[in-house]
Amino acid sequence: MTGAGSFISFEGIDGSGKSTQARLLAETLRNRGHDVVLTREPGGSPGAEEIRRLVLEGDPDRWSAETEILLFTAARRDHLEKTILPALAAGKIVITDRFADSTRLYQGITRGDLRGIVDRLHAMMIGREPDLTFVIDMDPGLGLARALARRGTEERFESFGEDLQVRMRAGFLSLAEEFRNRCVVIDGARPIEVVAGDVAAVVHARLDADLIA
Ligand code: ADP
Ligand code: TYD
Numbered sequence: 254m255t256g257a258g259s260f261i262s263f264e265g266i267d268g269s270g271k272s273t274q275a276r277l278l279a280e281t282l283r284n285r286g287h288d289v290v291l292t293r294e295p296g297g298s299p300g301a302e303e304i305r306r307l308v309l310e311g312d313p314d315r316w317s318a319e320t321e322i323l324l325f326t327a328a329r330r331d332h333l334e335k336t337i338l339p340a341l342a343a344g345k346i347v348i349t350d351r352f353a354d355s356t357r358l359y360q361g362i363t364r365g366d367l368r369g370i371v372d373r374l375h376a377m378m379i380g381r382e383p384d385l386t387f388v389i390d391m392d393p394g395l396g397l398a399r400a401l402a403r404r405g406t407e408e409r410f411e412s413f414g415e416d417l418q419v420r421m422r423a424g425f426l427s428l429a430e431e432f433r434n435r436c437v438v439i440d441g442a443r444p445i446e447v448v449a450g451d452v453a454a455v456v457h458a459r460l461d462a463d464l465i466a
Pocket of ligand 2: 267350352
């Protein structure tokens with residue numbers, strides 16, 4: 254099969270290597286002749302990139318968890334309408350660095366149990382899951398060290414610290430169980446090329462088996 258219209262997401266704690274692996278997978282698939290759109294959340298369309306600045310910069314207490322759910326979902330809706338759905342309709346492979354699983358965790362469990370609200374809003378406004386999700390798993394201390402080494406202006410979530418990372422890691426592993434038909438857990442604490450090799454092997458196997466279009 255061609256892989257046309259496949260939707261792949263990367264999830265995991267900050268610093269786990271999602272952006273690196275999303276970029277490498279895009280390169281690998283392009284080299285194989287696929288038409289690939291590489292995108293990210295929050296962001297991925299001009300409107301959603303504006304919302305990204307609102308949610309990632311400034312005081313960690315700037316927004317309540319509920320307001321954040323609305324902002325991330327608004328950004329995702331715009332990303333879906335303007336970038337993801339048109340690309341899938343044109344037969345492209347879309348690779349996104351984070352999608353709705355991030356909201357299920359970051360807004361759903363970190364400040365009380367708001368998962369129900371996240372899910373209801375998702376069903377109403379998004380209603381689409383990736384065909385394949387890579388959960389890049391690793392020790393939270395390592396992820397945080399990598400994320401802090403790369404430190405920029407987008408610190409709102411990273412400044413929540415290692416305790417949050419520990420809960421996030423457990424949360425991502427449990428989401429991978431919950432959505433086991435689309436999620437594959439990858440050990441991210443290995444050299445970049447080794448992780449990329451595992452990711453590419455899964456995608457090639459699925460494309461060859463016609464499982465993600
Ligand atoms: P994320 O998108 O999950 O936050 P990044 O891909 O931005 O993670 O990686 C965070 C930092 O760690 C970057 O500086 C990147 O070069 C580095 N990095 C990514 N993957 C690995 C790896 N497997 N081993 C060592 N360093 C890595
Ligand atoms: P990202 O740029 O992927 O950061 P990193 O490369 O450090 O993983 O995402 C920025 C932050 O946004 C990250 O800390 C997770 C957070 N986030 C949410 O809280 N909810 C969401 O729905 C998404 C997509 C991201």
